[in-house]
Amino acid sequence: MEWVFLALGVVLGIGGNLAANLAQNAIDTRRERKQFGPVNIEGVFAEWVPDSKGRQFSIGQIRYVKSSKRYDLDGTNYRNDGEPFCRWRTVASSLDLRNRQYHYVFVTTNFETPNTNSYGYGVIYLDSQGDGLEPVDGYYVYVDDTQWSRKAISVSHTMDRIHSMPESRNANMAELIDQIYPGKRIV
The missing domain is CATH 2.40.128 (Lipocalin)
Structure with a gap:
């Protein structure tokens, strides 16, 4: 039973870390675009x-x-x-x-x-x-x-x-x- 909780903890830990990084990247990108304006490089x-x-x-x-x-x-x-x-x-x-x-x-x-x-x-x-x-x-x-x-x-x-x-x-x-x-x- 302990192995199940350990495996579940690992999966939730990795998933939570991934979700937090994605959210932080999205927030940083919005903040940077707001600060610097639109990117007109195309x-x-x-x-x-x-x-x-x-x-x-x-x-x-x-x-x-x-x-x-x-x-x-x-x-x-x-x-x-x-x-x-x-x-x-x-x-x-x-x-x-x-x-x-x-x-x-x-x-x-x-x-x-x-x-x-x-x-x-x-x-x-x-x-x-x-x-x-x-x-x-x-x-x-x-x-x-x-x-x-x-x-x-x-x-x-x-x-x-x-x-x-x-x-x-x-x-x-x-x-x-x-x-x-x-x-x-x-x-």
Whole structure:
């Protein structure tokens, strides 16, 4: 009989702890959203990566994915001549409202080779603009497997909202890049 009470106590203890954590997370999230306003991070963004060599431009989209209950930032990186270089997709992310940051882990696929060739971690900084928090800039770190040394590379980038995602991310984006960032494309 004691085993039944012990098992019941364990189940109730774990269930109560889980329920308390879920309730506290819900309260914290409401409090943070009330404090910082709405989160306006969904949309299409152009990125200029000044420290990158030959691949200084990306176009990505942040969207909320209900099935995974997270924001994903997926996009394409372009060579300076406008040709696509690689595509990245988010595999994990977290929204940190207290520190005004969006953290994400991504995997890239190179257009020249169908193999996944790098993984990375990025941070997007959020700032109060208008009615709520908006992406302003960020950085990412990744391991470039195309280099012999397989060294980690860290680069900063802008986050510039654009009206819509290009119809084909496989097309040359030189004209669009020149419209968004006049004079910055060095071929």
